[in-house]
Amino acid sequence: MRRGSGSRWLRAAGTARVVLALALLLGIVPMLAMVSQSASAQDKEIIVGLITKTETNPFFVKMKEGAQKAAEADGAKLLTAAGAFDADNAGQTTAIENMVTAGAQGILITPGDTKAIVPAIEKARQAGVLVIALDTPTEPMDATDALFATDNFKAGLLIGEYAKAVMGDKTPVIATIDGSTGVSVSVLRHNGFLAGYGLGEGGATPTADMSTFAPASQVVCSQDADGDQAKSQTAMENCLQANGDINVVYTINEPAARGVYTALKAAGKEKDVLIVSVDGGCDGVRMIEAGELAATSQQYPLKMAQEGVDAVVNFVKTGEKPTGYHDTGVTLITNNPQPGIDSKDTKFGLENCWG
Amino acid sequence: MRSLVAPLTSLGPLIALVLACAYFASQTDRFLTGTNLSLVVQQSMVVGVMSIGQTIIILTAGIDLSCGAVMALSSVVMARLAVVNGIDPYLSILIGLLVGLAFGLLNGLLVTRFDLPPFIVTLGTLNIAFAITHIYSQNQTVVGVPPELTYFGNTFVIGQTAITYGTILMFVLYLLAAYVLRQTAVGRHIYAIGNNPEAARLSGIHTVKLLVAVYAVAGLLYGVSALLAVGRTGVGDPNAGQNDNLASITAVVLGGTSLFGGRGRIMGTLIGVLIVGVFRNGLQLIGVESVYQVLVTGILVILAVVVDQFARRHQE
Numbered sequence: 001m002r003r004g005s006g007s008r009w010l011r012a013a014g015t016a017r018v019v020l021a022l023a024l025l026l027g028i029v030p031m032l033a034m035v036s037q038s039a040s041a042q043d044k045e046i047i048v049g050l051i052t053k054t055e056t057n058p059f060f061v062k063m064k065e066g067a068q069k070a071a072e073a074d075g076a077k078l079l080t081a082a083g084a085f086d087a088d089n090a091g092q093t094t095a096i097e098n099m100v101t102a103g104a105q106g107i108l109i110t111p112g113d114t115k116a117i118v119p120a121i122e123k124a125r126q127a128g129v130l131v132i133a134l135d136t137p138t139e140p141m142d143a144t145d146a147l148f149a150t151d152n153f154k155a156g157l158l159i160g161e162y163a164k165a166v167m168g169d170k171t172p173v174i175a176t177i178d179g180s181t182g183v184s185v186s187v188l189r190h191n192g193f194l195a196g197y198g199l200g201e202g203g204a205t206p207t208a209d210m211s212t213f214a215p216a217s218q219v220v221c222s223q224d225a226d227g228d229q230a231k232s233q234t235a236m237e238n239c240l241q242a243n244g245d246i247n248v249v250y251t252i253n254e255p256a257a258r259g260v261y262t263a264l265k266a267a268g269k270e271k272d273v274l275i276v277s278v279d280g281g282c283d284g285v286r287m288i289e290a291g292e293l294a295a296t297s298q299q300y301p302l303k304m305a306q307e308g309v310d311a312v313v314n315f316v317k318t319g320e321k322p323t324g325y326h327d328t329g330v331t332l333i334t335n336n337p338q339p340g341i342d343s344k345d346t347k348f349g350l351e352n353c354w355g
Numbered sequence: 356m357r358s359l360v361a362p363l364t365s366l367g368p369l370i371a372l373v374l375a376c377a378y379f380a381s382q383t384d385r386f387l388t389g390t391n392l393s394l395v396v397q398q399s400m401v402v403g404v405m406s407i408g409q410t411i412i413i414l415t416a417g418i419d420l421s422c423g424a425v426m427a428l429s430s431v432v433m434a435r436l437a438v439v440n441g442i443d444p445y446l447s448i449l450i451g452l453l454v455g456l457a458f459g460l461l462n463g464l465l466v467t468r469f470d471l472p473p474f475i476v477t478l479g480t481l482n483i484a485f486a487i488t489h490i491y492s493q494n495q496t497v498v499g500v501p502p503e504l505t506y507f508g509n510t511f512v513i514g515q516t517a518i519t520y521g522t523i524l525m526f527v528l529y530l531l532a533a534y535v536l537r538q539t540a541v542g543r544h545i546y547a548i549g550n551n552p553e554a555a556r557l558s559g560i561h562t563v564k565l566l567v568a569v570y571a572v573a574g575l576l577y578g579v580s581a582l583l584a585v586g587r588t589g590v591g592d593p594n595a596g597q598n599d600n601l602a603s604i605t606a607v608v609l610g611g612t613s614l615f616g617g618r619g620r621i622m623g624t625l626i627g628v629l630i631v632g633v634f635r636n637g638l639q640l641i642g643v644e645s646v647y648q649v650l651v652t653g654i655l656v657i658l659a660v661v662v663d664q665f666a667r668r669h670q671e
Binding site: 055077078079080081082084085087088089090093094095097098099101102103112113115116118119120180 | 383385390391394398401494496498584587588589590592594595596597598635636639640642644645646
C-alpha cells in the first residue's frame with residue numbers, strides 16, 4: 001500500500017464528518033418543512049407540467065413551443081421534462097413525481113411506455129392532479145383524465161382514399177413501411193389507410209385488434225422500420241427486391257417516406273410509384289412541393305399542447321375536468337387535388353407545419 | 356498542497372451536495388420538505404444499489420457497462436415468471452436475483468480466465484443481456500405483478516413523511532459495503548488489486564478468485580436493484596435501465612472514486628447518486644429545463660476527475 005498513515009487518518013475523519021453532516025441535514029429538514037408548508041399554502045400560481053418522450057424529436061419540440069405560448073397567454077408557469085430515450089419509463093415517472101411536488105395542478109404527457117407509466121399517473125391523479133395524455137393514449141386509455149390526440153385511423157383513411165382516387169382503375173401493388181408492430185399508432189394508421197383504399201377485408205376498423213394489421217392481398221410487402229429514415233430505405237430496397245411491380249407505398253411518417261423515396265430513386269422508379277404518408281412536418285410538406293411525396297395527413301402537435309394547457313388552466317379556475325377523447329384534427333395536404341376529396345395545398349401545409 | 360488535496364477528494368462530494376441542497380432550498384420552499392427529500396432518495400434507489408456493484412468493480416480498476424441491461428433482464432425475469440408462468444413470487448424473485456448473479460459470474464470469468472479488458476467484456480454482455488431481455492419479454496411490459504414483488508416500493512410513515520422500504524434497503528447495503536471494504540481483509544484486498552494487481556498477487560492474494568467474486572457480487576446487486584425497480588414502477592419493464600450504466604459510473608466518479616482503481620470510498624458513491632438526484636429534482640422544482648441537469652452533471656464529472664488527478668499526483 002502506498003498510502004501514508006496521514007491520509008488514512010483523514011479518510012477515517014472524513015467518514016465521521018460525512019455521517020455528522022448527513023445527520024445535521026436530516027435534523028434540519030423537519031423544521032424547515034414546517035416553515036415551508038405554511039408558506040406554500042398561500043401560493044396560487046397555476047403550474048402546468050409537460051412531459052414528452054424525448055427532447056430532440058421535432059414533433060415534441062413543436063409541442064413544447066405550443067405549450068409555452070399557451071402558458072404565457074394564460075399566465076401559467078410551464079414545467080417541462082422528457083425521457084432520455086423513446087421508452088424511458090423511469091425518466092418519465094421521475095418527472096411526474098417531481099412535477100407533483102413542484103405543485104403542478106395539471107400534467108400533459110406523451111407516454112413512452114403506454115402500460116408501464118400507468119401506476120405513476122394513478123399516483124399523481126390520487127394527489128388531485130389533472131393528467132392529460134397528448135398524442136399517444138395510455139393502456140388502458142382511461143388511466144388519464146383525457147386524451148388530446150390526432151385521430152390516427154382517420155389520418156390513414158384520408159391518404160388511403162386519396163391513393164385510390166389517384167390510382168383509379170389501375171391494380172394497386174402496395175408496400176407498407178410501418179412503425180413497430182403492436183404499437184397502436186402504427187396499426188391505426190396502417191388499417192386506416194387500407195380502409196380508405198377499400199381494402200383490408202373488413203378487418204380494417206378503428207376498433208379492430210390493435211396488435212395486428214388487417215389482412216390485404218394487395219399489400220405485397222410490409223416492413224417494420226420504426227419510422228426511421230435509414231431503416232425505411234433498407235426496408236424499401238428489400239421490398240423492391242421482392243416485388244418490382246410495387247406502385248403504391250404507404251409510410252407511417254415522413255422520415256420513412258424520405259427513406260422510401262431515396263430507395264426508389266436509386267432504383268430509377270421514383271416517377272412510377274405513388275408515396276403517401278402521415279405527419280405534416282415541414283420537411284414532409286417540402287417533399288410534396290418537390291413532387292417527391294404525393295400526399296400527407298397533417299397533424300397538429302402545437303394545438304394538442306395549447307389545448308392541453310388551456311384545459312389545465314380552466315380546471316384550476318373552474319374545477320371542470322376534460323374527459324375522454326378530444327380530436328385535435330387532421331388535414332390532407334397535396335398539390336394534386338382529386339375530385340370529391342377535401343384537401344389543402346402545400347402553402348397551407350407550410351403555414352401550419354411543425355419541425 | 357497534499358494536506359489540502361486529500362480532504363478535497365473525500366469531502367468535495369459532500370460539500371457539493373450540501374451546497375446544491377442549500378441553493379435549491381433558497382430558491383423554492385418545496386425543496387427542503389421531508390416528502391420531497393424522501394422522493395429524491397426513492398428516485399435514486401435503483402441506480403444507487405447498482406452503483407455499489409459498479410464501485411467495487413471500479414476499485415479493482417475494472418468497469419461494468421452491462422449493469423443496466425442485466426438489471427432490466429433480471430426484473431423482466433422476476434415479473435414474467437410470477438405473472439405469466441404463475442410461479443411462486445418468492446421463487447421468481449430468487450431466480451431473478453440468480454440471473455443477475457450469473458451475468459456477474461460470466462463477466463468475472465471472462466475478465467479473469469481469458470484476461471480480457473472489462474470494458475469490452477461488459478460491452479458484449481450489455482448487448483447479450485439487452486437482446487435476451489427483448490426476446491424473452493417479446494417487447495411487452497409485464498403488468499399486474501403480485502404484491503410480493505413490489506414490497507420495496509411500499510412506504511411507512513415517520514412524522515408526515517412517507518419513506519420507501521427500498522431506500523432503507525439501499526442505505527443498509529451501503530453500510531454493509533462500507534464495513535466490508537474498510538474493516539475486512541477482503542475489502543483491503545480489493546483496494547490492493549486496484550492499486551497494483553501484480554503486487555497483490557505476489558503478496559499472496561488470490562486475485563483471480565477475488566475478482567470473479569467481485570463481479571458476481573456486483574451482478575447479484577444488479578438483481579437487487581431490479582427488485583427495487585419493479586417495486587418502484589410496479590411493472591417489469593424491458594426498456595428499463597438503458598442509461599443506467601453511465602448513470603452509475605457518473606455516480607462513482609462524482610463520489611471521488613478513481614477510475615484507475617485502488618482509491619475511493621463507497622459512501623462517496625452514495626453522495627454521487629444523491630447529487631444527481633438532487634439536481635434532477637431541484638431544477639425541476641424551480642422550473643429549469645431538464646437538459647440543464649445533464650449540463651451540470653457533465654461539469655461536476657469533469658471537476659471530480661480533475662480533483663482525482665491532483666490527488667494521484669500528490670500521492671506519488
